[in-house]
Amino acid sequence: MPEMTYIQAISDGLRLEMRRDQRVILLGEDVGVYGGAFKVSLGFQEEFGPWRVIDTPLSETAIVGGATGAALMGMRPVAEMQFADFISCAWDQLVTVAAKQFFRVGTPIPIVVRLPSGGGFSGGPFHSQNPESSFAHIPGLKIVCPATPHDAKGLLASAIEDPNPVLFFEHKHLYRRIKGDVPEDRYTVPFGSANVHRPGDDATVITWGAMVHTANDAAAELAKEGFEVEVLDLRTLIPWDKERVLEGVRRCSKVLVLHEDTRTGGFGAEIAATIAEEAFEHLDAPVMRLAAPDTPVPFSPPLEKAFIPQVDDVVSALRELAEY
Amino acid sequence: MSTGTQTEVVMPQMGVSVSEGTITKWLKQVGDSIQRDEPLLEISTDKVDTEVPSSADGVVSQILVQEGETVEVGTVLAIIAPAGAEVAPPEPTPAAPEPAPAPAAAPAQPEPVAAVTPPPAPEPVQAEATPAPTAAPVTPAAAENGRTFVSPVVARIAAEHGVDPSAVPGTGTGGRVTKKDILTFIESGAAAAPPPVPTSAPPVEVAPPPAPEPVAAAEPAPTPPPPAAPEPEPAPVAAAPAAAPATPPSPAPAAPAPAAEPVAAQAELAPGEELEPMSAMRRGVMAHMRRSVDTAAHVTSAIEVDMARVVALRTKLKPELAAQKVNLTYLAFIARATVDTLLDYPWVNGELRGQSIVTRPYVNLGIAVALDEGKGLIVPVIRNAQDLNLTGTARAIQDIAERARTKKLLPDDVQGGTFTITNPGSFGTFHGTPIINQPQSAILGTYALVKRPWVIQDDLGSDVIAIRPVMNLTLTYDHRLVDGAYAGMCLRDIRDRLESWDEAGY
Numbered sequence: 001m002p003e004m005t006y007i008q009a010i011s012d013g014l015r016l017e018m019r020r021d022q023r024v025i026l027l028g029e030d031v032g033v034y035g036g037a038f039k040v041s042l043g044f045q046e047e048f049g050p051w052r053v054i055d056t057p058l059s060e061t062a063i064v065g066g067a068t069g070a071a072l073m074g075m076r077p078v079a080e081m082q083f084a085d086f087i088s089c090a091w092d093q094l095v096t097v098a099a100k101q102f103f104r105v106g107t108p109i110p111i112v113v114r115l116p117s118g119g120g121f122s123g124g125p126f127h128s129q130n131p132e133s134s135f136a137h138i139p140g141l142k143i144v145c146p147a148t149p150h151d152a153k154g155l156l157a158s159a160i161e162d163p164n165p166v167l168f169f170e171h172k173h174l175y176r177r178i179k180g181d182v183p184e185d186r187y188t189v190p191f192g193s194a195n196v197h198r199p200g201d202d203a204t205v206i207t208w209g210a211m212v213h214t215a216n217d218a219a220a221e222l223a224k225e226g227f228e229v230e231v232l233d234l235r236t237l238i239p240w241d242k243e244r245v246l247e248g249v250r251r252c253s254k255v256l257v258l259h260e261d262t263r264t265g266g267f268g269a270e271i272a273a274t275i276a277e278e279a280f281e282h283l284d285a286p287v288m289r290l291a292a293p294d295t296p297v298p299f300s301p302p303l304e305k306a307f308i309p310q311v312d313d314v315v316s317a318l319r320e321l322a323e324y
Numbered sequence: 325m326s327t328g329t330q331t332e333v334v335m336p337q338m339g340v341s342v343s344e345g346t347i348t349k350w351l352k353q354v355g356d357s358i359q360r361d362e363p364l365l366e367i368s369t370d371k372v373d374t375e376v377p378s379s380a381d382g383v384v385s386q387i388l389v390q391e392g393e394t395v396e397v398g399t400v401l402a403i404i405a406p407a408g409a410e411v412a413p414p415e416p417t418p419a420a421p422e423p424a425p426a427p428a429a430a431p432a433q434p435e436p437v438a439a440v441t442p443p444p445a446p447e448p449v450q451a452e453a454t455p456a457p458t459a460a461p462v463t464p465a466a467a468e469n470g471r472t473f474v475s476p477v478v479a480r481i482a483a484e485h486g487v488d489p490s491a492v493p494g495t496g497t498g499g500r501v502t503k504k505d506i507l508t509f510i511e512s513g514a515a516a517a518p519p520p521v522p523t524s525a526p527p528v529e530v531a532p533p534p535a536p537e538p539v540a541a542a543e544p545a546p547t548p549p550p551p552a553a554p555e556p557e558p559a560p561v562a563a564a565p566a567a568a569p570a571t572p573p574s575p576a577p578a579a580p581a582p583a584a585e586p587v588a589a590q591a592e593l594a595p596g597e598e599l600e601p602m603s604a605m606r607r608g609v610m611a612h613m614r615r616s617v618d619t620a621a622h623v624t625s626a627i628e629v630d631m632a633r634v635v636a637l638r639t640k641l642k643p644e645l646a647a648q649k650v651n652l653t654y655l656a657f658i659a660r661a662t663v664d665t666l667l668d669y670p671w672v673n674g675e676l677r678g679q680s681i682v683t684r685p686y687v688n689l690g691i692a693v694a695l696d697e698g699k700g701l702i703v704p705v706i707r708n709a710q711d712l713n714l715t716g717t718a719r720a721i722q723d724i725a726e727r728a729r730t731k732k733l734l735p736d737d738v739q740g741g742t743f744t745i746t747n748p749g750s751f752g753t754f755h756g757t758p759i760i761n762q763p764q765s766a767i768l769g770t771y772a773l774v775k776r777p778w779v780i781q782d783d784l785g786s787d788v789i790a791i792r793p794v795m796n797l798t799l800t801y802d803h804r805l806v807d808g809a810y811a812g813m814c815l816r817d818i819r820d821r822l823e824s825w826d827e828a829g830y
Contacts, residue, residue, distance in 0.1 A: 253477045253503045281480040284503035324497050 004182040007175035009149035010114075011040045013156040014078065016186045018048050021076060024160055026053045027063050028080030028114075037082040038116055038175060060089035067111045068098045068165075076160055077111050084117035084169060085129045098165040099140030108163040112156070118210055118260055119308055120173035125296035128304075130209070130261040135167050136237050136270070142166040142191065143237040147212035149180040151235055154189030161188065171210040178213065194241035200228035203321050204248035206271055207258040208234040211309065215258055218314035227322045237267050245271060246279050253284035254321045260308055263291035285324040290317045331380035331404040333364060335389075337397050337499050337735075343490070345369040346394040346604045347401065352384045357407060364402060366731070368604045372702065372738060373731040382406045394604065397490075398472060477503045485510050493735060512740070513677055605700050616762045620802035624757040624769075627815040630780075631773055631793045633825045645715060655691075655747055656718035658770050658797070661821035663687045663709045663717075666743055669814040672766045673743050676805050686710055690741035690761055691721055693728040702728050703761055705741040745770065749795070758800050766801040766811070768818075 004012060018024045026032075026041055026048075032055040035042030045053040056063050060081060067077035081087050087094070090113075098109045119128030136143050142164050146152040152170065159166040197212050198219050205215040212233045219229035232248055234240050249255050255275060257268035272287040290309050298304050335345050349366040352358050363375040364384070385405035389395050474482070474489045478501050482489045492509045494501040593599060602610075634657045645652045666673040670683035689709035693702050704724035706712070712720055727733050744761040749771035758767045778792035797818060801811045 253475075281476045284475045284477045324500070324502070 001181040001183055003179050004149045004153075005176050006146075006149045006152055006170075006178045006180075007038060007040060009153040009180075009182045010156060010170060011042070012182065013153035013186075014040065015044065015047070017076075017078075017157060017160045018044070018052065020186065021160070023074065023076040024052075025070065025075055025077050026080065027056050027067055027070075027077055028054075029056055029058055029063070029082055031055060031080050036080060038172070040080070040114070060086050061093055064090035064093040064098065064111075064113060067113070068093060068101070068109055071098075071109045071111045072101075072107055078114060078160065079111060080114045082116070083123075083127045084115035084131055085126050087113070087115060087131065087135075087167075094135075094141070094165065094167075095138050099138050101140075102164070103140060109165050110160075110163045112159045112162075112166045112168050114168045114170060116172045116175075117169045118171040118173050119297045119304060120210065122299055122301050122304055123172075123297070124299035128297035130169070130259070132167070132169050132237055133261055133265060133267040133270075136267050140164065141238060143169070144191070144235070145169045145171070145208040145237060146189075146235060147171070147174070147178075147197070147209055147233050149178060149182045151189050151195065151233075153182055154187050155191075155235065157186055158188045158191055162191070169209065173210050174213070189235065191236045192239035192241050193235065194244040195233045195235055196230065197233045198229070198231040200230035201252055202228045203254035203256060203318060204230040204232055204245075204252040205256045205258055205314070205318070206232050206234065206245055206248070206268075208237065209260060211258045211260050214309060214311055214314055215256075217311045218318055221311070221315050222318050222322065225319075225322070227318065229318055240271070242274060242278075246275070249275050249279040250282040253282055254324070255283070255285075256288045256290060256314070256317055256321060258290045258309060258314060258317075260292060262294050263289065264294050266291050285321055288317055288321060290314060330385065330406075331378075331382065332400045333376065333379055333402045333404060335367065335395055335397050335399045335401055336376060337493060344394050344396050344604075347389050347391050348373065349391060350387060351375070352378075354384050354387055357383050358404065369608075372733045372735060373605065374733065375731065376401070378404055380404045380406075392601070473498075473500055475500070475503070478506050481506050481510070513682075603700070605695075605702070609701055612762065613759050616759050619762055620760050620765075621804050622757070622760065622800055623803045623808065623811070624798050624800040625808065625811050625815055626755060626796055626798045627819050629795050629797055629819045629822050630778060631795050631822060634822055635773075635793045637825060641714075645718065648715070650715055650719045651722055652714075652718050653721065654773060654795070655745070655770065656714060656721055657822065657825070658768075658818075659689060659691070659706075659709065659721065659745055660712075660714050660717045661818050661825075662743075662745060662768055663689060663712075665814055665817045665821060667710060668817060669810065671806055671810060672799070672801065672814050674765050674805065675742070675763050676765065676802070677763070681805060684742060686742070688740050688742045690744035690764075691724060692744060692746035692758075692761075693725050695729060702733070702738060703741060703744055704728050704733055704737045705739065707740065744768070749773070754796050756798060758798070760800060760802055765805050766799055769798040769800065771796040771798070 014026070018026070026044060028036065028041075030037060031041045032045040032050060032053045034055075035044070041053060056066065063079045063081070064087075067079040070077045081090070094113070098111060101107055101109045115131075117130050117132070119130075132143050132145060135141050142159070142162060144155050144159055144166060146155045146169075156168060159168050198216050200219060200223075205219065207215050212231060215229075215231045219231050222229050230248055230252060232245065234245075255272075257271050259266050259268045261267065263269075266289075268289045268291055272289055275283070275287050290313060292307050292309065295307065298307055345367040346369070347365055348368045351363050351365055358364060358378045358381070360379065360381050361377045364378045365376050367374060367376055382404040383406070384402060386403040387401070388403070389399065389401050395401070472490075478489055481487070481503065487506065487510060489501050489506065492501045492506050494505055496502040496505070631654070634654065638652055638654065638657065642652045666687050667685070671681065673684065673687055675682040686707075687709045689706045690703040691706065693704060694700070695702060704727070706717070706720045706724060709717065709720070724733070724737060727737070741761060741764060743764055744767045746758045746767060747770045748756055748758075749769075752772045754771045754774065756769050756771065758769045760767050773793050773795045775791050776794045777789050778794060779787050780790050780792070782788045797815060799811050799815050
């Protein structure tokens with residue numbers, strides 16, 4: 001099984017889908033000749049031609065709107081935002097049109113919007129956000145947040161296969177930092193199925209994306225103290241694996257919900273509320289949330305470090321739970 | 325526990341079943357400055373005597389419970405104000421043990437005045453100011469004291485198992501009972517015990533529930549006096565059937581619940597007699613001894629041990645171990661030999677629990693330690709004594725005995741014993757019949773080492789009389805579980821280990 005970086009796995013998955021299914025097309029700024037802002041589609045135009053790998057004008061509205069129209073006509077478009085932050089420009093197409101089309105008219109919109117998201121490299125306030133919770137709130141959209149190369153490739157295949165609009169949040173800070181074994185052939189990772197990234201019984205950390213790795217490092221730290229922390233990677237937020245989360249809560253009774261997105265209204269709030277509603281009698285400590293503070297993402301490296309939850313922050317939160 | 329600037333010091337939870345404690349001595353007085361973790365007072369519970377440290381830096385601003393008073397766990401004992409804060413004069417502290425009515429009466433005084441002049445006059449406010457500091461912090465204390473908070477999962481588990489969470493020793497924040505605490509507590513079987521009794525009382529001895537006959541065996545109630553009354557007297561003789569457990573005590577005839585004011589016990593003193601209040605420890609010992617005798621079928625067997633090899637070895641090793649600050653006693657040898665033997669006799673190291681027999685692959689060895697010149701007794705426990713060699717055993721005995729005498733034992737130090745050794749022989753007694761430390765099944769007594777004429781065989785196999793150091797050991801066992809032959813074999817093996825002590829083996 002070859003080892004791939006996270007970004008190679010995405011690239012590989014996308015290529016396999018395009019080879020397998022003629023309906024899969026790519027749209028985005030500079031995805032063609034240039035190969036995409038992060039070079040995910042480097043060489044794709046040569047292989048698949050300019051009609052399947054389309055360089056678009058600098059308009060996110062046009063990209064998502066075009067993808068939605070193409071989907072209506074039977075294609076399986078994959079749209080790329082250069083940065084997830086820019087999706088605000090496509091809000092109307094995505095939220096008002098794509099998300100509601102099937103509900104209103106009965107025609108599915110099988111599009112995937114790839115969203116390079118997250119911080120950790122001084123991208124500043126316009127290039128570092130994790131806007132997943134805004135879209136998790138919109139009925140009709142699916143939200144995917146892979147944390148490993150294996151899941152990135154498998155979830156991308158599932159996303160392209162899915163008949164609904166899917167937002168595919170790729171964490172930029174994982175792109176070349178995280179490597180892992182990835183099967184050469186096509187495979188899918190199902191939506192709504194959390195992955196136990198690290199087993200443990202003393203507390204469970206529920207997280208996704210880059211924070212899976214932060215949580216994992218923190219759990220390893222706590223393990224030295226004899227406190228075994230489960231790291232549960234949700235992998236997809238819509239749908240999210242509620243049953244697996246509640247199982248972990250019932251078993252561990254202490255819960256940390258961790259995300260890189262800002263705190264207020266973050267998807268962690270939804271998880272925490274669900275736990276309180278459905279597993280209250282299994283709690284041995286208040287459900288704890290650890291998230292970025294409610295500010296834009298700072299550019300300054302020390303400030304950004306203070307903003308994004310670090311391993312030390314997770315360690316101290318877990319210690320607090322351990323001692324509670 | 326801190327209310328803004330002040331910090332309350334509360335009666336700590338000192339063990340599984342301990343619900344109250346007696347203040348034996350204040351080490352600081354109002355106005356004294358104190359540092360966090362510095363001893364503030366000494367308390368005595370029926371498990372341990374210990375010091376209570378201050379939970380903050382500052383000045384002792386109020387002492388709310390006087391020496392000699394017994395109060396419930398969680399009761400506020402003192403207030404620590406930050407250094408430099410104004411310290412309330414000692415007067416407002418209720419001197420009498422019945423403070424409750426006093427503050428109530430105080431505001432009543434200005435009341436009539438207020439009735440005449442409807443708008444609240446400033447004067448009554450001042451009059452009310454005195455009781456306020458006493459009363460105010462108490463309420464938040466109850467709420468913020470971690471011990472009183474029961475998490476949802478603990479509440480659910482407690483309800484499912486019929487456990488009172490306040491009986492569970494908490495390791496969480498502020499002594500909160502965590503899920504692990506209550507699960508451990510339930511697994512340890514302690515939950516089976518009726519609340520007021522310290523350790524898991526062996527329940528159900530096929531006792532016909534309300535049979536009138538066993539009433540004859542009257543027993544002192546296990547002493548939960550009403551919290552408010554620091555009654556110095558031992559709890560009265562309540563006619564409760566000794567061996568009627570599990571079933572609710574309600575059918576017990578005659579025993580009227582509020583028998584708190586003992587009539588008989590208060591009979592007038594004869595000339596020359598003196599009345600002495602009973603310590604919490606005394607009450608604990610009293611209840612425990614009575615319960616044990618009422619529970620177990622005590623039988624004692626004795627054996628004589630030729631300690632010549634042990635004496636020789638001790639003489640040889642003693643200086644060596646003294647250099648390591650370990651005092652090598654005969655007790656260490658006996659403990660070592662006993663622990664090894666117990667692993668071969670799991671029932672002697674076992675326990676009757678309901679209709680089942682509990683055995684374990686380890687020995688938690690209790691060592692009876694006399695305190696206060698023979699007027700107190702405590703049994704700290706050496707956990708996993710089977711893992712200790714002779715030196716380790718000697719060191720462990722020395723450690724717990726020292727901590728018992730200096731009142732540094734922790735609650736867990738006196739829990740979980742599986743077998744006990746008591747050593748009255750240091751005063752020269754050569755025989756005894758100790759009472760079993762419930763819920764254990766046996767107790768070993770060790771007695772004076774005496775030089776005696778002893779028949780041994782010489783090299784030619786002829787009998788000769790020699791002078792040998794001989795010690796009597798007794799094993800008192802619960803005949804419900806341990807039979808005479810089993811106990812005899814166990815004693816024999818302990819003797820054989822001591823008589824054939826192999827230096828290299830230990």
